Amino acid sequence: MDETPDVTPEGIERAAGRIGGYIRRTPVIEAEPGLYFKLEFLQHAGSFKPRGAFNRILSAREAGALPEAGVIAASGGNHGLAVAHAARTLGIRAEIFVPEVTAAVKVAGLRALGAEVHQTGSLYADARTASLKRAAETGALDVHAYDQPETVTGQATLGRELLGQVPDLGAVLVAVGGGGLAAGIAAALGGTGRVVAVEPERSPTLREALSHGSPVDVEVGGVAADALGASRLGSIAFGLLSGVRSLLVPDEAIVTARRELWQRYRIAVEPAGATAYAALLTGAHRPAPGEPTVIILCGANTDPADLQARPS
Template sequence: MRRVDGAATPARADVERAAERIAGYARRTPVVEVEPGLWLKLETLQHSGSFKARGAFNRILSAREAGLLPAAGVIAASGGNHGLAVAYAAGTLGVRAEIFVPEVTSPVKVAGLRALGAEITQTGAIYSDAYEASVKRAADTGALELHAYDQFEIAAGAGTTGLEILEQTGGVDTILVAVGGGGLIAGVTAAVAGRARVVAVEPELIPTLHDALAAGRPVTVNVSGVAADSLGASRVGRVAFDAATAAGVRSLLVSDDDIIAARRELWRSYRIAAEYAGATAPAALLSGAYRRSPGERVAVIVCGANTDLATLA
C-alpha cells in the first residue's frame, strides 16, 4: 500500500521505491563486522546523525512528486533526531522547516537544529506535548506534517536501512532494532520480510512496543530514563504495531545501566560515538538479553550519534 498521507504499513516494494527516491540524498552507511557473523550498521554516520534522514527525505520528496508540498513548508515534532533530519532534508531541498521539541531535548540537538536553520519551538515536558503543539501549528499554517514515526513514508524511508544490511552483509538471520515510536522497526520489518527475523529492543523505562504487544493494542506508557530524548514516545505508532504484530516481532527490555554500559563499550572498543538510543540495540547483546545461537548471523543497528562527546569517556 502506498500513501502520501496517513498511517499505513509499508511493504518491501514500498521500501524499495523509497530507496530509489532518496538515492543521492541519504547516505549508504557502512556495516562493520566486529566479530564473525556479527555486524554493526552505523547509522551514526547518516546525515544529521541518525537514520531519521531517510524517512524525512522520503516524505518530502513523495509529497513533492504528488504535488502536495505546500508553500508553507514542513513541520515536525521531535525528541531531537527527527527534527534534525527534517531540518537537514528541508534545507537540502530548499523547503522551509519548523520544528517543535520538548523541554527534555538535549542541548546538543537543540544547537544542531539552530545550526541547520530551522525555526524551533521548545515546549512541553515530553514528545507528545510538542507533537500536540505542532499539530495545531500545522492546522494554522497549512504546512506538511512529518510525523516522527507513525507515517507511511517515514517508515518506508527508514526501512531502507534494512535493505542495505541485507546487501552489505550478504544476508543475516536476525536484525536487532531499537524502538521508541517504531518507525524504524516498521520499515525494517517490511524490508527484510521473509529474509531475516527482526527483534525489538527497548529501554525498561519506555516499553512502548513491549506493552502494546502484551495488551494487543497500542497503550500509553510512562517515559523516563537515559534514552528518553530519542526513544521517548509515550505510545508506539499504529504503523509499527501492525507491522510488528504481523511479523511476530518480540520485544526485549534492557535497563538504563545496560544502555550506559553498551554506549561506553561502543566508544571504548570501536570508537563509535553513539547516543543512548543508538546503544539500546547493542545493549541487548552485551547484557545477555539476546543470545546468539551458534552460527547465527546478526546485524545490530546503531541508530544515532547525536550526543555530548564530553560524556563518552
Template sequence: MRVGDVERAAERIAGHARRTPVLEMSPGLFLKLETAQHSGSFKVRGGFNRALAAREAGALPEAGLIAASGGNHGLAVAYAARALGVRAEIFVPTVSSPVKVAGLRALGAEVTQTGEIYAEAYEASAKRAAATGALEVHAYDHPDVVAGQGTVGLEVLEQTGGVDTVLVAVGGGGLVAGITAAVAGRARVVAVEPELIPTLNRALAAGGPVQVEVSGVGADALGASRIGRIAYEVTSAAGVGSLLVPDEAIIEARQELWRSCRLAAEPAGAAAFAALHSGAYVPAPGERVAVIVCGANTDPATLGKRAG
C-alpha cells in the same frame, strides 16, 4: 507496509540519504552505522522520503515542513528541508538534548521547545501545521516515513550478504516497522527497548498501543509514550518480539562501542547493542546478527558518564 514500499523509498531517496557503512565487529556480528548518516541518525531517510513523495505529488507547500521530535527526527527534517530549499519548523520537548537543539538551529530550523514529553510537543506542532498549511512530517507513524526508515534493512541485507537476525531499538516504532517490512522472509527482527520506555512491549501484551510513562537515558530519542499504529500492526503481524534492557546496560553498551570501535553513539543509538552486550539476547551458534546503531547525536564528552 510491504517490501515494495521500502524499495520505492530506496529509489526515491538515493542521492539524498547516505548508504551508511557496516562494520563486522566480530565474525557474524555486524554493526550498521547510522551514526554516519546525514544529521546523525537514520531519521533523515524517512524525512526525505516523506518530503520527496509530497513533491512528486505536487503537494509540497510553500509553508515547508513541520515536525515534532525528541531531537533526531527534527534534525533530519531540518536537514531535508534545507537540502530541498524549503523552511522547517520543529517542536521539541524540554527534555531534548541541548546538542540536538543547537543542531536544529544550525540547520536553519525555527525551533519551539514546549512540553515535557514528545506527545506534548506533537500536539503543539499539529495545531501549528493546521494553522500554516505546512507539510506535517510525523516522527514515526506515516507510511512514507516508515518506508524511508526501512531502507536501512535493505542495505543491511545487501552489505552483509544476509543475516539471520536484526536487533533494532524502538521508540515510536518507525525504524522497527520499516526494517520488519524490508527483511520479511529473509531475516527476523528483534525489538529492543529501555525498561523505562516499553512502548512496543506493553502494546504486544495489551493487544494494541497503550500509553506508557517516559523516563531514563533514552528519553530524548526513544521518548514516544505510545507505539505507532503502523509499527504495532507490522510488528505484531510479523511476530516480532520485544526485549527490555535497563538503563545501566544501555550506558555500558554505549561505553563499549566507544572503547571497542570508537563509535560515539547516543544512548538510544546503543540500545540495540545493549541487548547483546548485557546478555539479554544470546545468539545461537553460527547465527549472523546485525545491530542497528541508530544515532550519534550526543556530546562526546559524556561518553564516560551516565547520560548522553
C-alpha cells in the same frame, strides 16, 4: 504520496529510488566474528531519520502537495534534525517542536540547520500536540516521526541495504521508540523472523502494545528518552511488529553499552544508539551458534564528553 498506504516491497523500492540521491548508504563492519554493526549514525544529520523525512517530503512534492509554508515536525531531536536537514537541502522552510528534555546538542543542531525551533512540554507527546496546532494554522506539511507510511517506507530502505551487505543475515537488533525503524526493517526483511526489538525498561511502548493487543499510552523516561521517548507505539509499527521478539534493557545497561562501544571500537553514539547493543552485552539476546548478528547503531547526536576512560 506512495501509491498504496501500506509499507510494501514495491513501495520500498520506490522510496529507495526517490531518496537515493539524498541519503548515504551507510557501511556495515564486522566488529567481531559473526557480529556486525550497521553504522547508521554516519547518516546525514546523525541518525537514520533522513530516510523517512526525505521520503515523506519528496512524495508530497511529487504529488504536488508540498505547501509554500514548508514542513513541520515534532521530535525528540533526531527526527527534527532530519527534517531540518531535508528542508535545507530542498530549499524549504522547517518548523520543529521538541520537548524540554531534548539534548542541548540537538537543539543547537536544529538551529544551525536553519529551522525555527520551539521547545515545549516535558514529553514528545506535548511537542506533537503543539506541532499539530501550528500546522493547522500555517498549512505546513506534517512530517511524522514514525507513524506515516512514507516515513516507515523510507526507514525500510535501511533494511533493504542490509540484505546486500551481510551474508546469511541472521538476527537484527534494533532499538524501538515509536517503532518506525523496526517496522521498516521488518517490512524490508519480509517479516519479524529476524528482527529483535530492544527497548529501555522505562520506555516500553512496544512491550505494552503487544501485551494489550494495541498501542497504549506509556509513561516514559530514562537516559534514552530524548530519542526513544514516544509515549505510544505507532499504529503502523504495531501492524508490522505484532510477532516480533521484544527485549527490555535497563538504563544502566544502556550507559555501559555506550561506553563499551567507545572503549572497544571508538564509536561514539547517543544512548538510543547503544540500546540495541545493550541487549547483547546483558545476555538478553544470545545469538544462535553460527548466526550472524547485526546491531543497528542508529544515532550519534550526543556530547561525547562523558565517554571517560575507565580507571586502570
